[in-house]
Structures are given as structure tokens and as C-alpha cells.
Amino acid sequence: MNYLDEFRDRQVVLGFAERIRGLVAGRTTPMTFMEICGTHTMAIYQYGIRSLLPAEVRLISGPGCPVCVTPNGYVDRAIALARLPGTVIATFGDMVRVPGSSTSLMEERARGADIRIVYSPLDAVALAARNPQLRVVFLGVGFETTAPAIAGSILAAEQQGLANYFVLTAHKTIPVPMQILAADPELSIDGYLCPAHVSAIIGANAYRNLAEGQGVPCVVTGFEPTDVMQGVEMLVRQVLAGESRVENQYRRVVTAEGNVRAQAVLAQVFTTCDVEWRGIGVIPGSGLKIAETYARYDAERAIPVAVEELREHRGCLCGEILKGKVSPFDCPLFATTCTPEAPVGACMVSSEGTCAAAYKYGR
């Protein structure tokens, strides 16, 4: 058992497909399910899951790619920081290619900025410890999955007494936008494939308001193809039975309460705030900012810098795509002026972006 092949078993997947086809046979209106998480979006494209589902089941992609929902203004600030002498930007790889108002970190690196790709925020802390003469700014982008590790990096920097480690945060939380999208009559979402690893932190109970209050079936679902197919079958069964509950398909990782220790670290280092989602706008109470106690680690507050004037990219349908209202193929820029080499919107950049997935696997 290596826990890879077992969850990619062809016969099991085809068995789910067969059952789902049987369950929805003869329905005249399709069921629309949204996968919120970018990792789900990628898995669905990568394994060709849509080609296995009947026409009566429609999967749409939501705003759960953290890079994609990071607004231009954030990228512009990161670029302004990168241009300061003695400043290193440490980041996960995807952020490097995200276009800001006029340039990207990738272009700034080619012009001489010091931008390092790290695989963990603790690598950025180590970089700061090794180079006391430099300022290291980590780009804290991500949902509840990533945020605890970044909170942990701030605690580690405090423990080591580092004065040269900073985080530029754009952390977001998932449940609030799910509630907003569920209430959008244009979308009429019949059920949510709830994120796998975000739920490992926040717990399956976090979706109870959504399921019980707003009447939207929710199934916490793993990222492997057998998980996704089972999650879809569970949603189909809820819709057919007229139910709306939180179910947990991903019980091997996710509990009802979630990771209490990670939640405590989040509560210690961050406070809830209103935050802008690219293409969607400001969603009250959907962000995490560094708490007052740790303000000295907050790049935005601790390092004053002039940021260029915000310029949005015309014609880019990122916002509508992130809300699941249009598919990448409906965007006039898709695969013409907007490609992974010359992205216009962040959805084309991130390995979890809907447009990147559609470009790479869907054409």
C-alpha cells in the first residue's frame, strides 16, 4: 500500500461513474456542483473527470485558488518591496509569474531584483537568519491550509529574535465566499465539493451554516480521483433525497472539529479582516491580517514603500471565471492574448488556476 495508486484505481472510478449515470438518468435539469478548491479544479482536469460524468452533472470551478484571487494591488506592493535595496522576496513559485499593474516579479527578477523561490515559509526564516544584513519578505498568500505554517514562521522568527523577517499577507478564509456564491441566483449551486486540506484545518463543521442554514448540500472531498467521484455521488444522492447536510468523504484526514492546534496558532497571530478578492471585490470578514502584537513582522506596516498606481487589465474575465459564472473558454483573451507564457489574469498563472488547468489539459 503506498496510498497513491489505491485512490487512483480505474475500476473504482469507473464504478462511481456508472452509479452516478444510473442515479441521474432521465433527469431533465442538470445538477450544478461547485468545487471551491484549486487543487480539486486541477485534479478534475488532470484526470479527465468531466469526460467520465454524465451531462446531467455539471462541475463548475470556484474561487479557491489563492494565487488567482490575490489582487493586483498586492502584487504591486510586492514588486515595490522587491525594488528596495537589501530586500529579498521569498515566495512560493506561482506568485513569481502573476502580473501586477505593469510588471511581474519574474520580470523584476530578470531586471535584477532578488527573488527566491522557497518550498516552506521556514526556509524564508532560515534565509533571514543566515543573512542578517538583508530584509527577507515572505509572500503570505493562501487559505486556512497555508496560513498556520506562515503564522508558525512568524512565531519562529520571534523565538529566534530576528528583526529582518517580514510577511506580506493576503490570507483568505473559505467559508464566507462560499455563502455569498451559494446565495447568487445566477449560479444556482446545487452542492459544494468542499476543500480537502482547508477542511483538515477548519473541520467539517465549518460548513454547517451553509448546509443547514442555506440549504446547500456540502461534501468534504479528498483530492484523488476516487475521492472526487465519491464526493460527486454523495452530492447527487443528497440532491435526489432533497437533503442538505455536511457529509465527510475525506474522513481519513478531516475531522468534524478540524486541527484545533492550528486554529489556535491562527487565532494567536492573525485577526479577521475585510479583504479584496481579485475579480470579486471586498468580502467582509474573509481575510486574515497579522495581529497588533506581531505588527513588527507585517511588511505592509513595517516597511513603508510607494506603490505604483493600480491598473486593471481590460477584457480579463477572471472575476466571472472565479465565481464560476463563465468558463475559461468563454473569455475572449483565453489562449489568444492570455497564455501561461504571457498571462493577463492570475487564473492563467497558478498551477491551481482554472484557466491554467483548462489551457494545459482541457483543449
Added chain:
Amino acid sequence: MDKDLILLGHGSGGKLSHALLDDLIIPTLSGIPVAGQNDAAVVEVGGQRLAFTTDSYVVDPIFFPGGNIGTLAVNGTVNDLAMMGARSLFMSVGLILEEGMSRRELATILASMREAADLAGIAIVTGDTKVVPRGKADRLFINTSGVGAVENGVEINGCNARVGDKIIINGTIGDHGIAVLAAREGLELGTDIESDCAALNGLVAELLHEGEYLHVLRDPTRGGVATTLKEIAIQSRVTVTLREESLPLKKGVKGVCSILGLDPLYVANEGKLLAIVSPERADAALERMRSHPLGRDAAIIGEVTAVSDGRVQLETSVGGMRGVEMLAGEQLPRIC
């Protein structure tokens, strides 16, 4: 995007690399059409057809499990000649050294180059050495060029794939890329994956016995199997259909790819070749490969299924179908 900037992605072997070649380098220097763009040029001198190739090596780190920058340079040049069906004859070695590099390390690399050249039966006959100030290069860059002889009747070209042909690979994919990645500073992946770096001319000599049934040979280096097959599909104007289940993949490579979110189809190889063979001789070619030490894990991974403008599709391990594109952006800079 600032079109004047050269980006790391221009060296990825993927889409940006192709765009730089097609928009600037090839039209300025030679104007050779897409159909003629192969691992080596074939030129005729006094009635003898010669294959001629060149490559530069900038791998980081210069030592990695399964090889070093020197073995990579020699084998890479031998392989580029072999992919045209050529017998390796002569090669050059150009060294660009960074001030302060260890002479002992250089000696180790040169010794392994000599060993690799002897093993592959190619003579290193000329070279050049330059030293640049500290910080202006990273320890050692190598450029190699090679010349080989193409026998009469050998017609291997990226534009020769035909509907019905089978796609064969001689072993597991992604080993080199993952070995180099794991060897890089700061990545503690706890794997024992070694680079597959090897000279493929012996294996190709075996395959050449298939004569006219052997249509295309290409080594899927930077950009991986996906990018290489896409190139061939475009050159031959066909659709290639792969079966994910039949792709040979080491467990460790699969694991690292899963952790880091890499698709092994895009990870570099340095001792692998894709052979595109007529269906009636595919099993025989597979057997020839499997009887060679560098082809024990050989497998038929797909076939040419239609005439088109150059498409690659993959039947996924769970039975779905999806498209396969060239590598976009920079997956792992300085992989070779």
C-alpha cells in the same frame, strides 16, 4: 509583459524556448523550417551524410546522484547524434570556468567526461577554455559539439510519424529531473533517485536493425515526454494518444512529483528515447530494447491515432481523456 526581457522560461525547453527559436534565433541565423528541426542537423560532405549537433550545459548542482555536468555533456551530445541514427565520431568540449572553482572538482569532471566518451566510442578532438570573474558564471558551464556519420538508408526524422505507429520508451520517466531537484540545496526529499544519464547510441544501433520501420527517434530531455511528443506531433502533423497507465514510472519519482505538484510527463530525462515505429514491427522493436541494458523497462506508451495539426492527448489512469500541451513557463531552471 516586457517583450525585451529574456526570462528563465526562455531556457525551459518548453513553449517560451520554442517561441524564442521560431521568432528570433532560427529566422536570423538559418531559416530552417519546422519540419527540419531535429536534435542534430544532417549535412552532406563529399557523398557522406554527417550529423552535426551542439549543446550547452549549465546544470545546478554540477554533481548529482547518477552523474555530473561532464557526463551529462558527453552523453547529451552522443544522444543528439544517435537520435538521427548517426554513429558518433568526434566531439569538441568548450569549458567556461568561474574564477575560484576547485581544480580538484574540475579534474573529477574531466575524468568522467573521458570515461563517458570512451564508453560511447566518441573521440574528444578539440576544445576551448575560458575563465570569467567570480560571480559571472556559476562554477562551470560546458558547451559540446559533435559529429557523426549517417549511413545510407537511415531516414530518421521528427516529421516521419504516421497514423498507426506505436510510441515506445526505453524506461522510466522523470528520473533525471527529480534526481537534480532532490540534490539541490535546501530540498530534503529523502529520495535515492539517480539520474538516468546515459549514452543511448548502443541502444539505437540495435533499433536501427528495424530499418525503414523505425520512423522517429528523440530523447525527451528538457520539457519531458509531453513536450517532445508535442514537437513530433506538430512536425509530423498527427495526433498522438498516450496511455497514462503504461508510462513507466519509479515509485520514488511518482511520490516526489505528487508532493511537489509536478507532472512526470514534463520532467527531464537524460537517458531515455522515444522511438516511433511501424505497428507491424513494434513488438520486435520493444523486444530489442528490452534485451539491451538501457531498455529493460521499455514499454509501448501510446500510438499515432490520426492526422491533425499536431495534438497530443492522454487517456488518464482512471479512464478519462485530456489534452497534453508543451511545458509552459519554467518548471525547473538549469536542469541540464
